[in-house]
Amino acid sequence: MERIEKEKMNDREFSDRLITEIDKKRSVAVVGLDPVYQRIPLCFREVTRGNEGDLLKAAADAIIIFNKCIIDIVEPYVPAVKPQIAFYERYGIEGIKAFVHTVEYARNKGLIVIEDAKRNDIGNTAQAYADGHIGMAKFDEGREYRVFGVDAITINPYLGSDGINPFLDTLEKYNKGIFVLVKTSNPSSSELQDIVLEDGKTKLFEYVAKIVNTWGDNFVGQRGYSSVGAVVGATFPEHARVLRSIMPKSIFLVPGYGAQGAAGKDITECFNKDGYGAIVSASRSINYPHGSDLNISEDSFKILVENAVQTMNSDISEALSGNGLLPW
Amino acid sequence: MERIEKEKMNDREFSDRLITEIDKKRSVAVVGLDPVYQRIPLCFREVTRGNEGDLLKAAADAIIIFNKCIIDIVEPYVPAVKPQIAFYERYGIEGIKAFVHTVEYARNKGLIVIEDAKRNDIGNTAQAYADGHIGMAKFDEGREYRVFGVDAITINPYLGSDGINPFLDTLEKYNKGIFVLVKTSNPSSSELQDIVLEDGKTKLFEYVAKIVNTWGDNFVGQRGYSSVGAVVGATFPEHARVLRSIMPKSIFLVPGYGAQGAAGKDITECFNKDGYGAIVSASRSINYPHGSDLNISEDSFKILVENAVQTMNSDISEALSGNGLLPW
Numbered sequence: 340m341e342r343i344e345k346e347k348m349n350d351r352e353f354s355d356r357l358i359t360e361i362d363k364k365r366s367v368a369v370v371g372l373d374p375v376y377q378r379i380p381l382c383f384r385e386v387t388r389g390n391e392g393d394l395l396k397a398a399a400d401a402i403i404i405f406n407k408c409i410i411d412i413v414e415p416y417v418p419a420v421k422p423q424i425a426f427y428e429r430y431g432i433e434g435i436k437a438f439v440h441t442v443e444y445a446r447n448k449g450l451i452v453i454e455d456a457k458r459n460d461i462g463n464t465a466q467a468y469a470d471g472h473i474g475m476a477k478f479d480e481g482r483e484y485r486v487f488g489v490d491a492i493t494i495n496p497y498l499g500s501d502g503i504n505p506f507l508d509t510l511e512k513y514n515k516g517i518f519v520l521v522k523t524s525n526p527s528s529s530e531l532q533d534i535v536l537e538d539g540k541t542k543l544f545e546y547v548a549k550i551v552n553t554w555g556d557n558f559v560g561q562r563g564y565s566s567v568g569a570v571v572g573a574t575f576p577e578h579a580r581v582l583r584s585i586m587p588k589s590i591f592l593v594p595g596y597g598a599q600g601a602a603g604k605d606i607t608e609c610f611n612k613d614g615y616g617a618i619v620s621a622s623r624s625i626n627y628p629h630g631s632d633l634n635i636s637e638d639s640f641k642i643l644v645e646n647a648v649q650t651m652n653s654d655i656s657e658a659l660s661g662n663g664l665l666p667w
Numbered sequence: 668m669e670r671i672e673k674e675k676m677n678d679r680e681f682s683d684r685l686i687t688e689i690d691k692k693r694s695v696a697v698v699g700l701d702p703v704y705q706r707i708p709l710c711f712r713e714v715t716r717g718n719e720g721d722l723l724k725a726a727a728d729a730i731i732i733f734n735k736c737i738i739d740i741v742e743p744y745v746p747a748v749k750p751q752i753a754f755y756e757r758y759g760i761e762g763i764k765a766f767v768h769t770v771e772y773a774r775n776k777g778l779i780v781i782e783d784a785k786r787n788d789i790g791n792t793a794q795a796y797a798d799g800h801i802g803m804a805k806f807d808e809g810r811e812y813r814v815f816g817v818d819a820i821t822i823n824p825y826l827g828s829d830g831i832n833p834f835l836d837t838l839e840k841y842n843k844g845i846f847v848l849v850k851t852s853n854p855s856s857s858e859l860q861d862i863v864l865e866d867g868k869t870k871l872f873e874y875v876a877k878i879v880n881t882w883g884d885n886f887v888g889q890r891g892y893s894s895v896g897a898v899v900g901a902t903f904p905e906h907a908r909v910l911r912s913i914m915p916k917s918i919f920l921v922p923g924y925g926a927q928g929a930a931g932k933d934i935t936e937c938f939n940k941d942g943y944g945a946i947v948s949a950s951r952s953i954n955y956p957h958g959s960d961l962n963i964s965e966d967s968f969k970i971l972v973e974n975a976v977q978t979m980n981s982d983i984s985e986a987l988s989g990n991g992l993l994p995w
Binding site for chain 1: 701703704705722723726751753754756757758759760762763764767783785786787788789790792793795796798799800804805806807810812814815823824825826827828829830848851852853854855856857858859860862863864865867871874875878
């Protein structure tokens with residue numbers, strides 16, 4: 340984790356790198372990596388034995404093995420993975436070590452890693468987050484260390500541009516990306532995000548979308564998309580069309596597919612006419628296709644994961660194709 | 668970090684515990700612990716020698732020594748400290764180890780620890796954050812592990828009640844607290860937070876305040892205050908009076924004092940007539956009273972820190988006293 344990385348700088352915009360991978364894999368699916376120890380099949384928990392005195396460490400060790408298995412299976416099928424750091428922080432330092440291992444492993448496999456962290460804070464604090472997650476920790480004499488080293492991170496906009504600018508500076512310097520929360524996939528997202536503003540028609544999330552579009556203006560890559568993306572939940576397809584027109588150059592990170600109830604047909608509005616402009620994320624449906632069958636064998640688990648990711652890809656491709664949006 | 672803590676459960680509401688400490692210390696000041704390696708006096712960086720190959724570890728070791736020094740100095744004067752986890756995440760796993768050390772050390776000194784993390788996510792993910800930061804990681808057979816073990820955490824409300832309810836369940840179970848972002852102290856907080864809603868007068872932050880007040884209803888302690896607090900920046904005193912009336916039972920965590928420009932007189936509107944209802948946080952003015960004089964001796968640094976926290980206390984007390992608000 341702690342090596343200096345100056346020689347390994349990305350030479351292209353995040354948005355271009357992501358679209359290249361989308362084309363290569365012919366997939367816009369992103370696999371969430373949201374490990375919950377109690378839901379991990381017992382075959383991945385062998386490491387727990389003898390570690391009963393330190394279940395946080397045991398959980399973290401099992402998570403690494405579990406995630407590597409999933410990454411190995413899904414790597415040929417998807418451009419990116421999206422570990423949600425909350426599920427690692429739950430297990431403390433050991434959990435965060437598992438997060439770092441997971442990120443390294445996925446990147447070494449050539450996958451783009453989008454960290455779902457929803458970080459936010461004011462200026463100098465936002466800079467600390469940006470340094471740690473997508474940038475470098477800086478020391479005297481120009482020494483810089485890569486820390487978490489993800490390709491992109493999700494960001495909450497409630498604090499305004501003070502909290503975004505450090506991320507913009509950092510993504511420009513290291514060719515990384517951010518996805519700003521605009522309209523989230525959960526039922527209560529309407530409580531704040533759907534509030535109607537003074538003009539009697541604009542909703543808060545539309546207002547946020549306009550700001551996000553402005554933030555992204557300076558970071559548009561050769562493929563026409565910005566490295567400043569937006570989180571737009573798949574559970575509200577009626578809003579996606581509006582948001583697509585407000586943010587034509589932003590790539591939408593679309594959660595809510597699978598366990599949260601959205602299907603392929605719900606996400607077509609998130610795409611532009613060129614068939615790009617969105618990536619669709621599923622976590623639980625790919626991580627836990629075995630349901631409550633914790634005694635499943637590793638081989639059977641692998642088959643279920645492969646089926647789940649293939650089904651997701653074909654479901655999305657069919658929906659895109661049906662609307663003339665399939666770009667390959 | 669990993670011991671089971673069932674026998675150490677807090678027996679009182681977070682709000683009552685905090686007010687007891689306020690009375691004991693006769694102070695409403697909170698010291699932020701926001702370490703930036705380059706700003707730490709050289710006398711605390713002796714550990715760096717021989718560690719030049721791993722500056723993240725060296726930085727973390729220096730941060731632990733630096734924080735312990737500050738905690739030792741300020742402990743008699745303040746009820747609580749507020750480490751901002753971004754400044755630890757910047758240094759990766761080593762940095763987060765320093766965070767855990769700092770939390771443990773402060774709690775063992777009897778200080779209340781408020782983690783500034785501004786976490787937020789939807790249901791099951793918010794539960795993972797709540798477990799890790801203020802609750803317990805749960806395993807089979809009812810085993811539970813304390814992880815970060817802070818007393819309270821700051822939370823972002825943009826995702827609505829889905830993202831808050833797991834924190835409410837957790838704070839109730841373990842007698843912990845949360846502070847929800849309502850009106851932040853940074854200049855651009857107005858971009859979203861001050862937007863006027865459909866009625867032509869209510870601002871978004873006032874709307875959020877009303878929801879926060881409702882969230883706090885079920886968690887009011889014996890002293891009349893809720894364990895669901897609000898972050899209200901001291902840099903906007905004109906808003907504080909309005910927010911005080913909307914959220915009469917919430918304790919305000921008031922950042923923006925000191926380096927961000929607010930003074931004692933700016934924060935009186937954050938208090939109720941009983942002289943309670945707010946805690947005031949300063950970070951840079953207490954952490955870096957030596958400015959750019961990195962060659963300062965440890966003894967001189969200690970004097971500056973002690974002076975800074977005493978000045979803050981007397982400045983606030985004077986302002987409260989001048990308005991008949993000093994409760995002791």
